[in-house]
Amino acid sequence: MKILIVDDEKDVEMLFRQKFRKEIKQEDLELVFAFSGKEAIEILEESDPPSVVYVFSDINMPGMTGIELLQIIKKKFPQIKVSMISAYGDSENYNRAINSGAKEFFTKPIDFTSLKREIRGVLNT
Amino acid sequence: MENKALKTQDSLFLKLTEALKKELSLEKGKEKIIGIKFQKSGEDWNLEELKVQDPEEDITRELSETKRQLKAVKKRLKAAEQQLVKQEKLASLGLLTAGIAHEIKNPLNFITNFSDLSVEYLVEIEELLQDHKHLKEIKDAFALIRDIKTNLGKIHDHGHRAEGIVRSMLLHSRGGNGHYDPVDLNALLKEYVNLAFHGMRANKNPINVEINLDLDPNLGKVTVNAESFSRVILNLCKNAFDAMREKAGSPSAPDDYRPKLKVSSFTENKKAVITVEDNGPGVPDELKNKILTPFFTTKKGAEGTGLGLSISKEILQEHKALLSIDSKEGEFTRFRIELSQKL
Ligand SMILES: [Mg+2]
Numbered sequence: 001m002k003i004l005i006v007d008d009e010k011d012v013e014m015l016f017r018q019k020f021r022k023e024i025k026q027e028d029l030e031l032v033f034a035f036s037g038k039e040a041i042e043i044l045e046e047s048d049p050p051s052v053v054y055v056f057s058d059i060n061m062p063g064m065t066g067i068e069l070l071q072i073i074k075k076k077f078p079q080i081k082v083s084m085i086s087a088y089g090d091s092e093n094y095n096r097a098i099n100s101g102a103k104e105f106f107t108k109p110i111d112f113t114s115l116k117r118e119i120r121g122v123l124n125t
Numbered sequence: 126m127e128n129k130a131l132k133t134q135d136s137l138f139l140k141l142t143e144a145l146k147k148e149l150s151l152e153k154g155k156e157k158i159i160g161i162k163f164q165k166s167g168e169d170w171n172l173e174e175l176k177v178q179d180p181e182e183d184i185t186r187e188l189s190e191t192k193r194q195l196k197a198v199k200k201r202l203k204a205a206e207q208q209l210v211k212q213e214k215l216a217s218l219g220l221l222t223a224g225i226a227h228e229i230k231n232p233l234n235f236i237t238n239f240s241d242l243s244v245e246y247l248v249e250i251e252e253l254l255q256d257h258k259h260l261k262e263i264k265d266a267f268a269l270i271r272d273i274k275t276n277l278g279k280i281h282d283h284g285h286r287a288e289g290i291v292r293s294m295l296l297h298s299r300g301g302n303g304h305y306d307p308v309d310l311n312a313l314l315k316e317y318v319n320l321a322f323h324g325m326r327a328n329k330n331p332i333n334v335e336i337n338l339d340l341d342p343n344l345g346k347v348t349v350n351a352e353s354f355s356r357v358i359l360n361l362c363k364n365a366f367d368a369m370r371e372k373a374g375s376p377s378a379p380d381d382y383r384p385k386l387k388v389s390s391f392t393e394n395k396k397a398v399i400t401v402e403d404n405g406p407g408v409p410d411e412l413k414n415k416i417l418t419p420f421f422t423t424k425k426g427a428e429g430t431g432l433g434l435s436i437s438k439e440i441l442q443e444h445k446a447l448l449s450i451d452s453k454e455g456e457f458t459r460f461r462i463e464l465s466q467k468l
Pocket of ligand 1: 007008009058059060061
């Protein structure tokens with residue numbers, strides 16, 4: 001299963017690769033990274049249909065925001081699941097994300113236990 | 126004889142009063158009384174008003190009076206304007222704080238998660254070295270690994286702590302409407318007394334305060350609106366610090382005066398009770414009722430808005446809680462909150 005992580009901070013890749021080290025080795029999990037909304041869409045358009053099944057995106061990014069990205073993905077690739085990972089966990093952001101079609105909303109600092117639970121749940125279906 | 130003297134005085138007073146009444150009604154008139162002449166006629170006193178017909182002088186006087194009033198109004202306006210500017214600044218500062226607070230969560234995400242990861246790696250290293258523990262070098266390495274794990278634990282804990290501070294900063298800059306939930310009141314007290322203390326230390330004129338928390342471990346959870354209730358705790362602590370700062374700076378304070386804040390929680394008649402006590406200058410009896418009314422402040426100049434305690438009272442009313450004050454001048458002030466919503 002291919003998962004795309006979108007965040008403007010590069011260290012996110014190192015963090016996720018290390019946190020999911022075992023899952024990448026043992027289970028059928030592949031992580032790809034994009035550091036802007038634009039880059040994320042480019043990755044999704046690489047193959048038709050896209051190989052990515054789940055996108056986790058930051059909200060506050062220069063250029064395209066995570067919410068805009070979410071709306072574009074939901075329009076172009078409605079089959080792809082999208083969840084948000086943001087430091088801005090207030091109800092306004094939360095409602096906007098969920099109303100735009102986000103599956104889940106995770107806050108930063110990321111609780112990897114619940115994030116792993118979510119990914120495992122999708123892996124098993 | 127005595128009676129007569131009284132009568133004379135009476136009539137004199139009557140006349141004087143009348144003259145004064147006229148004087149007052151002269152504000153808009155054309156006549157001006159410039160003096161009163163007393164004349165005795167027989168047993169009685171006569172009053173003669175010495176008047177001048179001088180409308181111009183009236184106008185001059187009125188004008189200067191108007192000018193004086195205008196000046197006073199202008200002064201008040203200026204003060205109000207300054208207060209507004211200050212509030213505006215505070216509001217924009219609040220927005221700024223909210224933005225910064227959110228952004229701090231990004232580095233905190235890396236701090237807590239990378240420290241956790243490093244601990245995981247160390248555990249793996251320990252597993253790898255397990256079979257060679259008999260070697261002295263490996264034994265030393267184990268000791269080092271243990272220390273590194275402790276340090277990483279500290280990094281994680283302090284990152285977590287910073288996160289808590291950021292969260293409460295956000296809570297207060299938003300000033301929104303929280304929810305009523307069962308809350309670990311002791312944890313809330315610990316967090317916000319600490320926050321108030323550090324806030325005071327980071328601000329102008331910090332003072333040293335000995336803080337004593339006497340929290341009943343059996344208090345359990347109490348239903349409060351954590352967001353607004355924590356504001357009350359912050360406020361009571363802030364008032365205590367201000368009062369103790371005032372006492373510490375006053376020449377009448379004893380040389381060995383040491384500011385002390387005591388915050389207690391306990392159960393009484395099935396109610397959760399919180400007390401916040403300082404050993405500041407105390408509140409005089411005649412002010413005890415006043416200090417809970419809006420805009421009443423004992424703080425000098427622009428230091429206080431006079432709203433802190435009345436807002437606290439309002440918040441507590443929403444909680445159906447009681448706020449009372451006990452104080453002895455020169456010794457202590459103790460605020461007491463009684464929460465009846467114990468679950
Ligand atoms: Mg970001």
